[in-house]
Amino acid sequence: MSNPALELRSGSYTLPTLRLFDNNVDVIQQQLKEKIDLSPSLFTHSPVVLDFQALDSETLDLAKLVDAITNLKMCVSGVRGGSPELHDLATECGLAVLSIGAAVKNIEQAPEPEKQSVRQTETNDSSDADLTVTGDAIMFTSETITAPVRSGQRRYTRYGDLITLAQISEGAELMADGNIHIYGALRGRALAGVRGDTTARIYCQNLQAELVAIAGHFVVSEDIDSSLFKQSVQIYLTDQKIVIEKL
Amino acid sequence: MTRTIVITSGKGGVGKTTTSASFSMGLAKSGHKTAVIDFDVGLRNLDLILGCERRVVYDFVNVINEEANLNQALIRDKRCDNLFILPASQTRDKDALSIEGVGKVIDELKQDFDYIVCDSPAGIEKGAMLAMYYADDAIIVTNPEVSSVRDSDRMLGILSSKSRRSEQNEEPISEYLLLTRYDPSRVKKGDMLSVEDVQEILSMDLLGVIPESQDILNASNAGEPVILQGKTNAAQAYQDVVDRYLGEDVPQRFINQKGFLGRLFGG
Numbered sequence: 001m002s003n004p005a006l007e008l009r010s011g012s013y014t015l016p017t018l019r020l021f022d023n024n025v026d027v028i029q030q031q032l033k034e035k036i037d038l039s040p041s042l043f044t045h046s047p048v049v050l051d052f053q054a055l056d057s058e059t060l061d062l063a064k065l066v067d068a069i070t071n072l073k074m075c076v077s078g079v080r081g082g083s084p085e086l087h088d089l090a091t092e093c094g095l096a097v098l099s100i101g102a103a104v105k106n107i108e109q110a111p112e113p114e115k116q117s118v119r120q121t122e123t124n125d126s127s128d129a130d131l132t133v134t135g136d137a138i139m140f141t142s143e144t145i146t147a148p149v150r151s152g153q154r155r156y157t158r159y160g161d162l163i164t165l166a167q168i169s170e171g172a173e174l175m176a177d178g179n180i181h182i183y184g185a186l187r188g189r190a191l192a193g194v195r196g197d198t199t200a201r202i203y204c205q206n207l208q209a210e211l212v213a214i215a216g217h218f219v220v221s222e223d224i225d226s227s228l229f230k231q232s233v234q235i236y237l238t239d240q241k242i243v244i245e246k247l
Numbered sequence: 248m249t250r251t252i253v254i255t256s257g258k259g260g261v262g263k264t265t266t267s268a269s270f271s272m273g274l275a276k277s278g279h280k281t282a283v284i285d286f287d288v289g290l291r292n293l294d295l296i297l298g299c300e301r302r303v304v305y306d307f308v309n310v311i312n313e314e315a316n317l318n319q320a321l322i323r324d325k326r327c328d329n330l331f332i333l334p335a336s337q338t339r340d341k342d343a344l345s346i347e348g349v350g351k352v353i354d355e356l357k358q359d360f361d362y363i364v365c366d367s368p369a370g371i372e373k374g375a376m377l378a379m380y381y382a383d384d385a386i387i388v389t390n391p392e393v394s395s396v397r398d399s400d401r402m403l404g405i406l407s408s409k410s411r412r413s414e415q416n417e418e419p420i421s422e423y424l425l426l427t428r429y430d431p432s433r434v435k436k437g438d439m440l441s442v443e444d445v446q447e448i449l450s451m452d453l454l455g456v457i458p459e460s461q462d463i464l465n466a467s468n469a470g471e472p473v474i475l476q477g478k479t480n481a482a483q484a485y486q487d488v489v490d491r492y493l494g495e496d497v498p499q500r501f502i503n504q505k506g507f508l509g510r511l512f513g514g
Contacts, residue, residue: 147407147419149404150400150404150405150407151397151400151401151404152401152404152405153404153408166450169404169449170397170448171397171400171401172404187448
């Protein structure tokens with residue numbers, strides 16, 4: 001018997017999901033581009049799932065939409081929700097049709113579509129990313145950095161927390177899907193919950209940051225109260241507002 | 248074991264070439280056979296500072312292109328038998344350098360020399376990247392002002408991610424901070440960052456402080472490394488730096504302003 005050329009296994013992955021509220025491809029493309037431009041490296045060649053559950057209209061030029069997203073260097077991997085007609089269209093385009101499964105509860109939590117503006121095209125929402133029926137947990141990985149992060153350097157921790165035991169220089173950038181802990185001076189930027197986790201926090205021993213952000217909401221140093229300068233703080237999100245609190 | 252040292256900064260005009268000349272001369276004077284390479288292809292200066300500009304026949308690019316061998320291109324210093332200069336080419340640009348070519352020259356120098364000093368060009372482009380790529384140690388030349396400090400920080404980041412040592416997961420490059428053009432009187436007035444300010448921003452160890460001095464300009468114009476002008480503050484400061492690099496415990500000087508009496512009684 002010859003050696004097996006393949007093995008079929010099941011895996012579970014977290015995929016960014018694009019929830020659509022409008023069937024106008026041009027509008028979607030425009031708003032998605034604005035999102036991507038904020039942080040190009042995060043989205044380049046990233047797979048994405050199209051979620052039609054919140055889409056009112058039954059019609060959508062799916063082929064044009066896939067082209068538009070591909071042009072933005074993202075890779076459409078599958079669709080979820082929507083009418084059977086849309087599913088047929090997706091199959092024709094070579095896309096997988098994913099079951100709604102565990103994601104239903106998130107839909108109930110989601111705000112009413114009318115109330116949302118640009119944020120509707122948010123491409124990442126780690127909380128509704130579980131696509132498998134079994135609901136396997138994804139691997140959680142943290143990263144610890146012990147050397148200073150210098151101007152011009154970027155560190156990004158996927159699916160976990162980023163912990164640094166040294167200073168973050170001006171012009172350096174930290175990003176994490178989870179929390180960020182800085183045991184040293186933060187003079188650069190720190191972005192926690194970059195895939196949309198609004199519960200992520202930043203803990204910092206010495207705040208001199210250029211910018212801090214959680215789940216896309218940010219404040220720049222100008223807007224940080226001067227009494228917090230060089231203080232030990234925690235930073236979190238309440239009602240879509242960044243709160244910085246002395247520890 | 249040969250040590251390869253890069254003298255770098257990111258920013259231009261901070262004193263890299265002056266430092267390369269005096270530092271390599273200091274190592275050579277201490278009895279170590281030292282080669283100093285000018286990586287600033289197209290804008291060569293090191294030969295001028297070392298006063299050998301009239302003796303350049305072949306250069307670094309000729310050696311890389313195998314148009315000359317290393318011994319033909321190396322210029323022996325007339326004041327110190329242990330010091331050899333590999334000048335940059337003035338008629339070419341940085342693209343004439345290649346990572347393999349530089350590696351080959353450095354490997355060949357390692358057979359004969361105790362120290363190889365690489366004088367980096369300013370910027371973070373090809374010349375600067377190649378100058379630091381093979382380094383074991385890095386001397387970061389910084390002026391006490393914000394733009395120079397930030398550029399040094401950037402360069403430190405590059406050293407820790409783009410060097411051979413980092414790519415091969417070896418022990419990282421040892422980094423030393425050298426503060427040049429330091430003027431204690433202006434620091435006192437608050438016009439200049441202090442040693443402590445710079446150290447706090449960069450969080451690294453201080454190799455030395457070179458005071459701002461007219462002697463350095465005069466020495467450069469005369470084609471003599473300032474370290475040879477023994478009585479001047481700048482020469483003593485560079486000598487301290489060399490001694491400290493070689494492992495001697497030398498206290499820091501030239502950080503505080505000294506009055507006349509201080510100079511009489513102080514070290």
